[in-house]
Amino acid sequence: METKLSVNINKIATIRNARGGNTPNVVQASIDCERFGAQGITVHPRPDERHITTQDTYDLSKVVTTEYNIEGYPDERYMNLIAELKPAQATLVPDPPHVLTSNAGWDTETHLENLRNIITEIKKHGVRTSIFVDTNLKNIEYAAKTGVDRIELYTGPYAEQYPINREKAIAPYVAAANLAHELGLGINAGHDLSLENLAYFKEKIPYLAEVSIGHALISDALYLGLENTIQLYLKRLI
Ligand code: PXP
Numbered sequence: 001m002e003t004k005l006s007v008n009i010n011k012i013a014t015i016r017n018a019r020g021g022n023t024p025n026v027v028q029a030s031i032d033c034e035r036f037g038a039q040g041i042t043v044h045p046r047p048d049e050r051h052i053t054t055q056d057t058y059d060l061s062k063v064v065t066t067e068y069n070i071e072g073y074p075d076e077r078y079m080n081l082i083a084e085l086k087p088a089q090a091t092l093v094p095d096p097p098h099v100l101t102s103n104a105g106w107d108t109e110t111h112l113e114n115l116r117n118i119i120t121e122i123k124k125h126g127v128r129t130s131i132f133v134d135t136n137l138k139n140i141e142y143a144a145k146t147g148v149d150r151i152e153l154y155t156g157p158y159a160e161q162y163p164i165n166r167e168k169a170i171a172p173y174v175a176a177a178n179l180a181h182e183l184g185l186g187i188n189a190g191h192d193l194s195l196e197n198l199a200y201f202k203e204k205i206p207y208l209a210e211v212s213i214g215h216a217l218i219s220d221a222l223y224l225g226l227e228n229t230i231q232l233y234l235k236r237l238i
Contacts, residue, residue: 001207003237006040006069007033007230008190008214013043013051026052027059029226036227037234040067040088042190042212047077048098054081061085069212071102071132074118083125090122091130091152091188091212102191105133105154108142115146123147130188135172140179150186150209153177158201159192166197170204181207188212195220198236211237 012029016022030041041064043052054077061068067088072078074092082090092115093102108115108131119129130150133139134157143151153173161169177187186209193201194216202208213233221229 003202003208004039004210005233005237006042006067006210006212007038007217008042008212010044010051010214011218013056017051026056027063030060031063032226033230034066036230038230040069040210042069042071044071057081057085082122082127086125086127089128089130091132093132102132103156105139106131108133108139108146112142112145119147135176137176137179140176144183144185150188151180152188152190154191155189155193156191159197162197166200173205177205177207195232202237
């Protein structure tokens with residue numbers, strides 16, 4: 001199965017915001033990522049706008065020609081953004097406004113009703129839905145009950161364990177992916193995926209539809225260049 005590479009460009013906005021001008025240009029970077037082979041662009045517009053701003057999400061929606069994926073906590077602001085921009089995919093993350101990065105998936109049993117309502121609402125706009133979850137099988141089971149199209153597996157723990165014992169690191173992801181597939185869910189993955197750990201993840205996880213990668217990819221681009229880096233990530237997904 002083809003696995004799409006969606007480049008998360010939050011970090012480009014972080015560098016831009018450090019100086020308050022428009023360098024590097026987030027819109028141009030997105031156009032270039034696609035030109036260099038990325039099959040999707042991901043952003044996570046946080047309420048404090050510390051990287052991607054609301055304006056960025058509008059500007060990007062006019063230029064992204066591959067799959068535009070907007071991540072976020074489904075508050076009123078996020079829901080309005082999705083209704084207006086109708087991106088290819090809305091990825092729901094459970095993090096409160098001020099955390100540094102998404103570092104946990106949804107407790108889908110506790111939030112079942114709420115998630116079901118939100119997902120129904122988003123689907124009315126013709127937007128594909130995904131929810132960020134860990135590998136706890138109960139969370140996968142309840143994810144399916146929300147009516148969501150896909151899950152995004154939180155790969156932070158995989159990336160942490162990979163250098164120590166990759167077989168042990170991947171095992172819960174194989175189980176989670178198999179169950180998700182059985183339940184009719186598509187499978188995305190993201191967080192701390194890198195040139196080092198991506199190929200093994202792709203090799204072992206059946207039915208991987210998309211990975212979204214930001215931190216490591218943009219960091220690699222400092223040394224290797226953006227075009228070359230994207231090509232290297234794409235090669236890990238063959
Ligand atoms: N997926 C989700 C839900 C995220 O919040 C992030 C980070 O913004 C990523 C994927 C990408 O993670 P990383 O920047 O570590 O590649």
